[in-house]
Amino acid sequence: MGNLSELQISLIAIGMVVVMGVVLFNWMQQRRYRRGAEEAFGREHEDVLLRTAASVEKDERVEPQLGRELLDEFAMEPDTESPRVAELAEPETKPSSPPVLDTPITRIEQQPSFVNRVSTSVDNITDAVDYVVGIESGTLIADSNLTKLLQRKFDFGKPVRWMGRRSPEAFWEEITIETNNKSGYRNLLGRLQLADRAGPVSEVSLSEFRDMTENFAAHVKATANCPDIQQAYARAVLLDEFCTQVDVMIGINIISKDTGAFTGAKIRVLAEASGFKLGAEGVFHYRDENNAILFSLGNYEPSPFLPTSMRMLITHGITFLLDVPRVANGENVFGQMVHLAEVFTDELDGIMVDDNRLPLSDSGIRKIRQQLGAIQSLMLARNISPGGETALRLFA
Numbered sequence: 558m559g560n561l562s563e564l565q566i567s568l569i570a571i572g573m574v575v576v577m578g579v580v581l582f583n584w585m586q587q588r589r590y591r592r593g594a595e596e597a598f599g600r601e602h603e604d605v606l607l608r609t610a611a612s613v614e615k616d617e618r619v620e621p622q623l624g625r626e627l628l629d630e631f632a633m634e635p636d637t638e639s640p641r642v643a644e645l646a647e648p649e650t651k652p653s654s655p656p657v658l659d660t661p662i663t664r665i666e667q668q669p670s671f672v673n674r675v676s677t678s679v680d681n682i683t684d685a686v687d688y689v690v691g692i693e694s695g696t697l698i699a700d701s702n703l704t705k706l707l708q709r710k711f712d713f714g715k716p717v718r719w720m721g722r723r724s725p726e727a728f729w730e731e732i733t734i735e736t737n738n739k740s741g742y743r744n745l746l747g748r749l750q751l752a753d754r755a756g757p758v759s760e761v762s763l764s765e766f767r768d769m770t771e772n773f774a775a776h777v778k779a780t781a782n783c784p785d786i787q788q789a790y791a792r793a794v795l796l797d798e799f800c801t802q803v804d805v806m807i808g809i810n811i812i813s814k815d816t817g818a819f820t821g822a823k824i825r826v827l828a829e830a831s832g833f834k835l836g837a838e839g840v841f842h843y844r845d846e847n848n849a850i851l852f853s854l855g856n857y858e859p860s861p862f863l864p865t866s867m868r869m870l871i872t873h874g875i876t877f878l879l880d881v882p883r884v885a886n887g888e889n890v891f892g893q894m895v896h897l898a899e900v901f902t903d904e905l906d907g908i909m910v911d912d913n914r915l916p917l918s919d920s921g922i923r924k925i926r927q928q929l930g931a932i933q934s935l936m937l938a939r940n941i942s943p944g945g946e947t948a949l950r951l952f953a
Contacts, residue, residue, distance in 0.1 A: 687748035694779035697741030713762040715750040757793035811907040812874035821870030852879040885944030
């Protein structure tokens, strides 16, 4: 009996260790996916769901103010990568019912990256969102030398891209390490992005990029053309200030009534039937025919939507999110998102609310639509097409 008791105690102890190990493993997995979901939604954005209170607490998101002083202060150069939209169409009369889900969305067609263009000097190519340097050589620059230059594209805190041409009459083309296997180039353009969602490029990084360009040009016996660093940094700061004004994410929450809850199984069925696909980071994405994300659907609570746990998941809310500067024709896309939010609200028997858990009325939705239109009009006025290549670079 004594030996049997010791065996039982040992088995119980081993069982407890196994259970604790499983719990710890699940906790680590949950934490990893939660971190992935937070990264998928990006940094905190302004929220355009309007507040009814006269004042806003310090930690609340503030409605963006699109003042004319910013427009006057920040005069950007034309965006050569995206077609300019001369004017927006007159707003159509909003129907009483939401737009039909299967109505196709007409996206603004974008020019391919680095449009082929004939130029005789570096000065003929400008870009408002890059610090552009030029290298001119009388002979072809060896591929081995150029590879060393391309390998430093991650050394300056912001994206770097290079273009090249083989003669003054040739087209400019993008150069990467993978494509650098041709007969060489006589002229190069280096483009260091001035800002993104992490903020403006630093003056130190600009100086290091210029120094690298000048040293490379000297090494290959070429001439470097590098604009003034202080002026470039001032442009970067102004660009970042402008982007902050239009960097808005619209969120629509659907919460359960009283003490009710939503099941993960039903949410997944509704999401997949509506065209959403679940991403590895625990968020559903609704994409267009080009696989670009139009809006997303996540858990209102911290836990991400994981394929392995959706069947057993219980939550008290879900959130639809639209990243305004990264979507073309935002008002149309917003209409689709609202329509789906209404479908989910009905099917889940929930309540559509703002971030203060106040019911979201038709007038509130109209105000959001107006704000969205104003933001995207402001971007177009600065020749940054919402959802276009430049916007996707700036708001990454």
